[in-house]
Amino acid sequence: MVGILSFGAYIPLWRLNRRAIADGTVGEKAIAGFDEDSITMAVGAAVDCLRHTNREEVDGLFFATTTSPYKEKLGATTVATAVDLRRDILTADFSNSLRAGTTALRAAVDAVKSGSAKQVLVVAADCRTGEPGSNWELNCGDGAVAFLIGTSEIIAEIEACYSVCDEMMDVWRYEEDRYIRSSERRFVIDEGFLRVSKEAVSGLMKNFQLTVKDFTKAVIGLPDPKVQATLAKDLGFDVKTQLQDSLFSRVGDTGAAYSLMLLQSALEEAVEKDRLLIVSYGNGSDAIAVKAREKIGNRNNSRGIRGHLEPKKTIENYVVYLKRRGLLPINRPPRPLGEVGPPALWREVDQNIRLKGGRCQVCGTIQYPPQRVCTRCHSKDHLEKVRLSDKNGRLVTYSVDYITWTSEMPIITVVVNFEGGGRMSCLMADATPDELKVDMPIEMSFRKLDFREGINIYCWKCVQVR
Amino acid sequence: MMVSIKDRVAIIGMGCTKFGELWDKGPYDLIVEACFEAFEDARIKPEDIDAAWFASLVSGFTGSRLSNALKLEYKPITRVENFCSGGLHALGNACYAVASGVCDIALACGIEKLKDRGSGFSMMNTEPADSSKTIPETPPGNMFAQLAIRYFHHHGWDVKEGKRVLAQISVKSHHNGMLNPKAHIHREITIEEVLEAPIMFYPLGLYDCCGISDGAAAVIVVRADMAREFREDYVLIKGLGFDSGAGQANLRDDYDPAHIQENIEAARTAYEQAGIKNPREEIHVAQVHDCFSIHELVLYEELGFSLGGNARVDVEAGTFALDGKLPINTDGGLKCFGHPLSASGLRMAYEIYKQLQGKAGPRQVKNARTGLIHNAGGIIGSFNAAVTILGRRD
Numbered sequence: 123m124v125g126i127l128s129f130g131a132y133i134p135l136w137r138l139n140r141r142a143i144a145d146g147t148v149g150e151k152a153i154a155g156f157d158e159d160s161i162t163m164a165v166g167a168a169v170d171c172l173r174h175t176n177r178e179e180v181d182g183l184f185f186a187t188t189t190s191p192y193k194e195k196l197g198a199t200t201v202a203t204a205v206d207l208r209r210d211i212l213t214a215d216f217s218n219s220l221r222a223g224t225t226a227l228r229a230a231v232d233a234v235k236s237g238s239a240k241q242v243l244v245v246a247a248d249c250r251t252g253e254p255g256s257n258w259e260l261n262c263g264d265g266a267v268a269f270l271i272g273t274s275e276i277i278a279e280i281e282a283c284y285s286v287c288d289e290m291m292d293v294w295r296y297e298e299d300r301y302i303r304s305s306e307r308r309f310v311i312d313e314g315f316l317r318v319s320k321e322a323v324s325g326l327m328k329n330f331q332l333t334v335k336d337f338t339k340a341v342i343g344l345p346d347p348k349v350q351a352t353l354a355k356d357l358g359f360d361v362k363t364q365l366q367d368s369l370f371s372r373v374g375d376t377g378a379a380y381s382l383m384l385l386q387s388a389l390e391e392a393v394e395k396d397r398l399l400i401v402s403y404g405n406g407s408d409a410i411a412v413k414a415r416e417k418i419g420n421r422n423n424s425r426g427i428r429g430h431l432e433p434k435k436t437i438e439n440y441v442v443y444l445k446r447r448g449l450l451p452i453n454r455p456p457r458p459l460g461e462v463g464p465p466a467l468w469r470e471v472d473q474n475i476r477l478k479g480g481r482c483q484v485c486g487t488i489q490y491p492p493q494r495v496c497t498r499c500h501s502k503d504h505l506e507k508v509r510l511s512d513k514n515g516r517l518v519t520y521s522v523d524y525i526t527w528t529s530e531m532p533i534i535t536v537v538v539n540f541e542g543g544g545r546m547s548c549l550m551a552d553a554t555p556d557e558l559k560v561d562m563p564i565e566m567s568f569r570k571l572d573f574r575e576g577i578n579i580y581c582w583k584c585v586q587v588r
Numbered sequence: 589m590m591v592s593i594k595d596r597v598a599i600i601g602m603g604c605t606k607f608g609e610l611w612d613k614g615p616y617d618l619i620v621e622a623c624f625e626a627f628e629d630a631r632i633k634p635e636d637i638d639a640a641w642f643a644s645l646v647s648g649f650t651g652s653r654l655s656n657a658l659k660l661e662y663k664p665i666t667r668v669e670n671f672c673s674g675g676l677h678a679l680g681n682a683c684y685a686v687a688s689g690v691c692d693i694a695l696a697c698g699i700e701k702l703k704d705r706g707s708g709f710s711m712m713n714t715e716p717a718d719s720s721k722t723i724p725e726t727p728p729g730n731m732f733a734q735l736a737i738r739y740f741h742h743h744g745w746d747v748k749e750g751k752r753v754l755a756q757i758s759v760k761s762h763h764n765g766m767l768n769p770k771a772h773i774h775r776e777i778t779i780e781e782v783l784e785a786p787i788m789f790y791p792l793g794l795y796d797c798c799g800i801s802d803g804a805a806a807v808i809v810v811r812a813d814m815a816r817e818f819r820e821d822y823v824l825i826k827g828l829g830f831d832s833g834a835g836q837a838n839l840r841d842d843y844d845p846a847h848i849q850e851n852i853e854a855a856r857t858a859y860e861q862a863g864i865k866n867p868r869e870e871i872h873v874a875q876v877h878d879c880f881s882i883h884e885l886v887l888y889e890e891l892g893f894s895l896g897g898n899a900r901v902d903v904e905a906g907t908f909a910l911d912g913k914l915p916i917n918t919d920g921g922l923k924c925f926g927h928p929l930s931a932s933g934l935r936m937a938y939e940i941y942k943q944l945q946g947k948a949g950p951r952q953v954k955n956a957r958t959g960l961i962h963n964a965g966g967i968i969g970s971f972n973a974a975v976t977i978l979g980r981r982d
């Protein structure tokens with residue numbers, strides 16, 4: 123029996139009030155910080171999913187997104203490295219489709235079933251941009267989810283998958299497109315969303331001898347809550363009690379992560395024996411049946427969707443969003459942070475991406491970055507590496523820099539002490555100066571430091587504990 | 589078996605340019621002005637120099653910058669670099685050379701043309717994470733802001749209270765700067781102006797931060813037993829203390845960032861060499877590294893001028909004002925001169941030199957017989973601190 127061992131999510135702290143975009147709109151959408159992208163959010167979700175699990179046992183990572191920062195560079199390896207997985211694992215990016223998340227889920231199930239891998243982490247994240255003033259801009263939200271797929275101690279079984287593919291220019295982006303393109307709305311809804319999804323669902327039911335009555339709830343990841351309701355009704359579900367809430371008024375449509383995000387929401391409410399119908403759409407449709415098992419209550423301390431809806435910080439100023447998305451032309455580029463030499467970046471992957479410090483095996487002192495010569499006892503080459511990214515800590519001191527010309531000002535530089543030992547100088551993300559206090563509790567968050575010469579420089583910053 | 593440098597080297601000449609935004613002066617102009625003032629002061633010719641040490645962060649990569657400016661032909665010249673303590677390191681090396689006897693007369697010069705590069709200089713190496721490409725380099729104001737936050741926290745002061753203590757230091761230095769024609773900034777300020785000034789690196793505001801300036805200074809040293817040939821009122825090197833931090837502040841989680849250990853260690857060495865046991869009494873005038881007002885505040889304690897953690901008490905009592913018990917930064921400090929990194933240490937030495945010779949004019953400290961210069965370059969935890977103690981020949 124193959125299924126979900128644990129799950130996790132990451133939704134940025136930030137929300138944009140939709141009224142900042144247009145009058146008469148409702149709710150908020152989640153928006154990434156200026157230092158976040160699909161990869162950083164994916165890491166956040168993966169970390170949430172893997173709390174208190176043994177990362178050594180994960181031997182596969184599938185990363186699903188339509189907004190990878192690179193066209194030719196695996197995002198899965200960055201995520202796997204940041205989460206400190208082994209090197210000898212199966213990695214792949216699933217992209218170019220809004221159903222990439224469920225496709226990756228199916229592929230993970232197949233990999234585990236076939237024995238190709240034992241535990242596959244499926245991570246989906248998206249950070250799509252709609253043209254300013256468009257419906258897409260109103261509806262799209264940023265976020266990520268992660269599911270660990272395996273065979274023992276599962277909390278929900280992935281019972282059945284059925285997919286259809288469909289060649290149609292309904293919603294797409296060409297190579298250089300910044301914004302989402304879509305065809306005439308009724309064409310897309312009727313011939314795309316509804317017709318193709320129904321085909322997949324019907325195929326699932328037929329092939330696995332299931333009917334609507336066998337399902338507790340429909341989880342429909344279509345890019346429009348009204349269309350979700352239409353499909354649910356057409357399939358025979360009661361829209362009031364059997365359709366998973368779309369999260370539109372609080373998060374928005376999170377692209378390739380969307381269906382999986384709604385699935386996670388549903389699992390957070392599910393009880394044993396609930397069977398969920400997951401429908402996703404993107405040049406075809408995936409229909410998946412998931413059944414909650416006895417251990418469904420085991421949340422493994424992950425925050426999941428619930429734990430990321432609050433706390434939140436709402437932005438009322440549209441210009442902040444435009445700047446974060448890089449949509450405003452600028453004359454004076456921000457001051458460069460970090461360095462982009464590939465050999466140095468590669469050499470320092472352990473300390474920068476895996477956030478490994480070193481523990482001196484002679485005197486026990488933890489130091490970051492790892493040192494050849496111990497800072498305390500001066501022994502040479504007796505350091506064993508130790509992961510610091512999952513440690514909590516406290517602020518030792520801080521400063522707020524109003525002068526350095528950076529992408530978003532002011533920039534907060536801090537010194538943190540980790541629980542269990544070790545100290546690090548780093549930046550603090552998502553904080554405002556009035557929140558800062560010596561000794562305040564912090565945790566680490568994977569972020570983007572800078573971008574130059576075609577290279578994203580990733581780093582770990584600290585944030586206030588959520 | 590190490591011997592103290594005390595009384596083995598003498599300064600026979602010094603020069604210092606005006607500091608400021610010197611748009612119309614290039615590096616050669618500043619080097620020539622500072623060094624020729626020193627040559628004239630020592631009554632020697634450039635050819636008399638046997639060796640030179642040249643300190644600069646942005647205005648010359650090799651010693652040939654100095655030889656080209658001064659037309660010193662085929663003399664040994666070494667560039668030294670230690671960020672803000674470069675100037676004192678150049679002096680220190682010159683002292684060791686003449687003390688060893690391999691040189692008779694040595695020159696040290698420090699110079700920066702920071703204003704050619706807009707906002708000064710791109711930032712420092714981030715030791716101990718030096719090659720780590722993801723620990724951000726941001727201006728030094730940030731680490732001194734962190735020092736202030738932690739120092740205030742240590743004393744239980746809220747930020748407003750702490751800023752008021754710092755403000756008095758800046759007011760004092762600005763007042764002194766008014767009396768120095770070579771300073772960049774001539775402006776009296778009030779405590780209120782300091783407190784209301786825009787924040788640069790919270791909690792430090794505009795008047796807590798030294799400016800960005802151009803400038804150069806130079807010094808000529810000889811072995812002490814030769815000094816009389818050049819002048820009667822030569823000034824003796826009493827102690828040289830240098831140290832480099834090994835990153836302890838950033839690597840050790842039990843290092844309290846309310847202090848800077850490198851300052852303490854460098855001072856300890858210098859005092860030992862000079863035979864000084866009670867700095868508060870035995871030092872009569874000092875120029876210390878006031879890149880940010882908080883640094884001057886902690887230095888009062890770290891250099892042994894304020895005892896028992898009572899720097900605030902001394903600030904409020906005016907102990908370090910021009911008319912106080914131990915005047916500090918009598919020439920206006922980095923605050924009013926700005927901070928052309930490698931020139932600053934020698935500019936400070938110039939003031940102490942003039943003070944000990946009784947030539948400091950309206951800034952003269954009565955009966956100044958022993959003076960101290962302090963610089964610290966780099967980042968906290970990996971500072972290259974330098975303390976130089978000078979004394980009158982009697």
